[in-house]
Amino acid sequence: MFIAVDAMGGDNAPGVVVQGALQASMDTGINIVLVGDSKVISAGLNGQKNSDKIRIHHCDEAVMMDESPLKALRSKRDSSIMTAFELLKKGEVDAVVSAGNSGATMAAGILTLGKIEGVDRPAIACTVPGEKGQVILIDVGGNVDCRPVHLLQFGVMADAFASSCLGIVRPRVGLLSIGREAGKGNEQVRLAYNLLQESGVNFIGNVEGGDILSGDAQIVVCDGFIGNVVLKLSEGMAEGFNTKFKKELIRSIIGRAAAFIGRGFLKKFEKTLDYAEWGGAPILGIKGVGIVCHGRSSARAIRNAILMAVDFVNNRVQEKLSIQMAQFNA
Amino acid sequence: MFIAVDAMGGDNAPGVVVQGALQASMDTGINIVLVGDSKVISAGLNGQKNSDKIRIHHCDEAVMMDESPLKALRSKRDSSIMTAFELLKKGEVDAVVSAGNSGATMAAGILTLGKIEGVDRPAIACTVPGEKGQVILIDVGGNVDCRPVHLLQFGVMADAFASSCLGIVRPRVGLLSIGREAGKGNEQVRLAYNLLQESGVNFIGNVEGGDILSGDAQIVVCDGFIGNVVLKLSEGMAEGFNTKFKKELIRSIIGRAAAFIGRGFLKKFEKTLDYAEWGGAPILGIKGVGIVCHGRSSARAIRNAILMAVDFVNNRVQEKLSIQMAQFNA
Numbered sequence: 306m307f308i309a310v311d312a313m314g315g316d317n318a319p320g321v322v323v324q325g326a327l328q329a330s331m332d333t334g335i336n337i338v339l340v341g342d343s344k345v346i347s348a349g350l351n352g353q354k355n356s357d358k359i360r361i362h363h364c365d366e367a368v369m370m371d372e373s374p375l376k377a378l379r380s381k382r383d384s385s386i387m388t389a390f391e392l393l394k395k396g397e398v399d400a401v402v403s404a405g406n407s408g409a410t411m412a413a414g415i416l417t418l419g420k421i422e423g424v425d426r427p428a429i430a431c432t433v434p435g436e437k438g439q440v441i442l443i444d445v446g447g448n449v450d451c452r453p454v455h456l457l458q459f460g461v462m463a464d465a466f467a468s469s470c471l472g473i474v475r476p477r478v479g480l481l482s483i484g485r486e487a488g489k490g491n492e493q494v495r496l497a498y499n500l501l502q503e504s505g506v507n508f509i510g511n512v513e514g515g516d517i518l519s520g521d522a523q524i525v526v527c528d529g530f531i532g533n534v535v536l537k538l539s540e541g542m543a544e545g546f547n548t549k550f551k552k553e554l555i556r557s558i559i560g561r562a563a564a565f566i567g568r569g570f571l572k573k574f575e576k577t578l579d580y581a582e583w584g585g586a587p588i589l590g591i592k593g594v595g596i597v598c599h600g601r602s603s604a605r606a607i608r609n610a611i612l613m614a615v616d617f618v619n620n621r622v623q624e625k626l627s628i629q630m631a632q633f634n635a
Numbered sequence: 636m637f638i639a640v641d642a643m644g645g646d647n648a649p650g651v652v653v654q655g656a657l658q659a660s661m662d663t664g665i666n667i668v669l670v671g672d673s674k675v676i677s678a679g680l681n682g683q684k685n686s687d688k689i690r691i692h693h694c695d696e697a698v699m700m701d702e703s704p705l706k707a708l709r710s711k712r713d714s715s716i717m718t719a720f721e722l723l724k725k726g727e728v729d730a731v732v733s734a735g736n737s738g739a740t741m742a743a744g745i746l747t748l749g750k751i752e753g754v755d756r757p758a759i760a761c762t763v764p765g766e767k768g769q770v771i772l773i774d775v776g777g778n779v780d781c782r783p784v785h786l787l788q789f790g791v792m793a794d795a796f797a798s799s800c801l802g803i804v805r806p807r808v809g810l811l812s813i814g815r816e817a818g819k820g821n822e823q824v825r826l827a828y829n830l831l832q833e834s835g836v837n838f839i840g841n842v843e844g845g846d847i848l849s850g851d852a853q854i855v856v857c858d859g860f861i862g863n864v865v866l867k868l869s870e871g872m873a874e875g876f877n878t879k880f881k882k883e884l885i886r887s888i889i890g891r892a893a894a895f896i897g898r899g900f901l902k903k904f905e906k907t908l909d910y911a912e913w914g915g916a917p918i919l920g921i922k923g924v925g926i927v928c929h930g931r932s933s934a935r936a937i938r939n940a941i942l943m944a945v946d947f948v949n950n951r952v953q954e955k956l957s958i959q960m961a962q963f964n965a
Contacts, residue, residue: 436875436878436879447813449813449820449821449822450821450822481864482860483777483779483859483860483863483864490779490860491779491780491858491860492779492780494860513863513864513867514863514864514865514866514867514868514869514870514871515867515868515870515871516867516871517868517871518868518871518872518875519871528821529813530812530813530820530821530824530861531860531861531864533813533843533844534811534813534843534844534861534864534865535844535864535868536844537843537844537845537846538844538845538847538848538865538868538869539844539868539872540844540845541844541845541846541847541848541849542848542869542872542873542876543872543876545766545848546873546876548766549766553903554897559896559897559899560897562896562897563893563894563896563897564893564897566889566892566893566896567889567890567892567893567894567897569889573883
C-alpha cells in the first residue's frame with residue numbers, strides 16, 4: 306500500500322510531518338510518498354530516509370494555512386495537496402493524508418476525485434474523546450448553510466464510517482439541537498429530525514451541547530458552521546483549563562506541591578484533551594480516501610492519521626460508503 | 636426597592652431560591668417579594684423570615700422546567716412567573732428574578748411588558764468567565780433562525796448593557812463565525828458583519844469558537860441556537876473536566892496524594908468554572924428588568940442575580956437601552 310502525505314501541510318511542516326510518516330512506515334511497513342518541495346523535505350528527513358519505503362514526489366507549490374481554499378487551488382495548480390490527490394486519481398497511491406489547510410484539502414479532493422453518487426456535500430468527520438468512548442462529530446469541514454437533506458447525508462455517511470472502520474455496530478446517531486424533544490431547534494434541524502428518523506440509521510433524537518462529549522450519541526450530526534464552533538471551543542477550553550489550572554496551582558504553596566507531585570499525571574491529562582494528538586479526520590463523500598489532520602499535529606498524530614488511512618483502505622470504507630449511499634437513495 | 640423572585644422556579648426551588656433571597660435582603664436591605672405557593676414557600680423559609688423585608692405573594696401554579704414555554708403560559712395564567720411580571724407591570728416591584736424555565740421567563744416578560752421600541756427580538760445575555768475578564772454571550776435565549784438585523788440588535792443591546800451596568804467603556808464586540816476574516820461564515824453572519832461594522836459599536840470583527848472565552852471580544856454575538864449549544868457545551872466540559880480529572884487523579888497513588896494536598900484548591904477551581912454559581916443573565920429588549928438564573932443555581936447565585944437586578948434598576952439600564960435603541964434607529 307502507498308500513502309501520499311502532503312509534506313508541506315501543517316504548522317510544523319515538513320519537520321513533524323516527515324517524522325510522523327517515518328514512524329508510520331517503521332511501525333507498519335507501508336510505503337509513503339512525501340509530496341512537496343524535495344529540497345525542503347530532504348532537509349526535514351535529515352538523513353533518516355534509511356528505507357526504500359519512503360519516496361519523495363516533488364512539486365513546487367503549497368497552499369498556506371490561511372489562504373482561501375478555492376482561490377489557492379486555482380492559482381496553485383502544482384500545489385502539494387492537488388498533486389497528492391492527482392497521484393491518488395492515477396492509482397499511484399491508495400490514500401492522501403494532509404495536516405494542511407483543511408478547506409483546501411477537502412476542495413482538492415472534490416475537484417480531483419469527484420463526489421460519491423448520492424452525496425451532495427462531502428463532509429469531514431472528526432473523532433473526539435467522549436465520556437463513554439469516541440464520538441464522531443460531522444460536519445467539521447465548513448459546510449455552512451446546509452439543507453436538512455445534507456444533515457441526513459452526513460448522518461448516513463458517518464454511520465457507514467463508524468460501522469465499517471471503527472467497528473461500531475449500529476452506532477447511535479444524534480442530531481445537535483437546543484432541546485432533546487422532537488420539534489426543538491431551528492427549521493433546518495426540525496426538518497432533518499424527521500428525515501433521520503425515517504432513514505434507517507439508529508437515530509436517538511436530538512442531543513444538546515452538553516451531551517456532545519457524553520458519548521450517548523456516538524455520532525453527532527450538525528452543520529459545518531456549528532461543528533467548527535464546537536470543535537474550536539472545546540479545543541480552546543481544554544487548553545484554557547490547563548493554563549488556568551496550572552496558574553491557579555502555582556499561586557499557592559499547597560498547589561505547587563500538588564502540581565509537583567502530580568506533574569506526570571498533568572502532562573498525560575493534557576494529552577488526552579489535546580485534539581492535535583488524536584490523529585486524522587476522514588473526508589467522507591469523495592471518491593477516494595482523504596484524511597485531514599489538525600494543523601498543529603504532532604508526529605504521533607500524523608502517524609495515527611496515516612494508520613487511519615491504512616485502515617480505511619483495508620476495510621474498503623469508500624466502497625461500503627458508496628454501497629450504503631446507493632442503497633439509501635434507492 | 637422591591638424585587639419579585641419566582642420562588643417556584645429552579646431545580647431546587649423553593650429551598651435555595653428562598654435562601655438566596657434571604658441572603659440578598661440581609662446583605663443589601665432590599666425588599667423581596669417571593670412569588671408562588673405560600674405554603675411551600677413558608678416551608679422553605681422554615682421560620683427564617685425574621686424581617687419585614689420579605690413578603691410572600693401567593694399564586695397557585697408554576698411552569699415546570701421542561702414544559703413548552705408558550706403552551707405553559709397559555710394554560711397556566713396564574714403561574715408564578717406570569718404573576719411576578721404582572722407585579723412589575725403594576726409597579727408593585729422593580730424587577731423580576733427567576734431560576735425557572737428560561738424560555739417561559741422570556742416569553743412571560745415579552746407578553747406582560749412588551750418589547751422596547753426598535754427591538755424585534757428580546758435576547759438573553761449571559762456573562763461567562765473569560766481569560767481577560769467577563770465575556771457577554773448574546774443570545775442564549777433560544778432565538779433560532781435569526782435574521783442579520785436581529786444579530787445587529789443583539790450587539791447594540793449588549794453594548795448598552797455592558798457600558799451602563801458593567802462599567803465597560805466601548806466594549807469590544809465580536810461576531811461568532813468560523814474564521815476571523817470578513818466574509819467567513821454562513822450567509823446570516825456575513826450579512827450581520829456588514830451591519831455591525833456600520834453600527835457605531837466597537838466592532839472587532841469575527842471571533843472563532845476558540846476565541847469566545849479569551850476575552851478579546853467582551854461581547855460575542857450569535858443566534859440563540861448556537862448560543863445555547865456553546866453555553867451547554869462549555870458547561871458540560873467544565874463539569875467533565877472535573878470528573879475526569881478527579882477520576883484520573885484517584886487512579887494513581889501520586890495522583891491521590893496530589894488530590895489530597897490540593898483538595899481545597901480543586902474545590903475552588905470547580906466553582907470558578909460552574910456557571911450555576913455565576914448569578915443572573917438579563918433579558919434585554921423587554922420593557923422592564925427581568926433576570927434569569929441557571930436552573931441549578933445555588934443560593935449564592937440567586938443572591939448574585941438579585942444584586943444584578945438591583946444594579947439594573949439603580950443604573951437605569953432599561954432607560955439607557957431604550958435611548959440607545961432609539962438613537963440607533965434614528
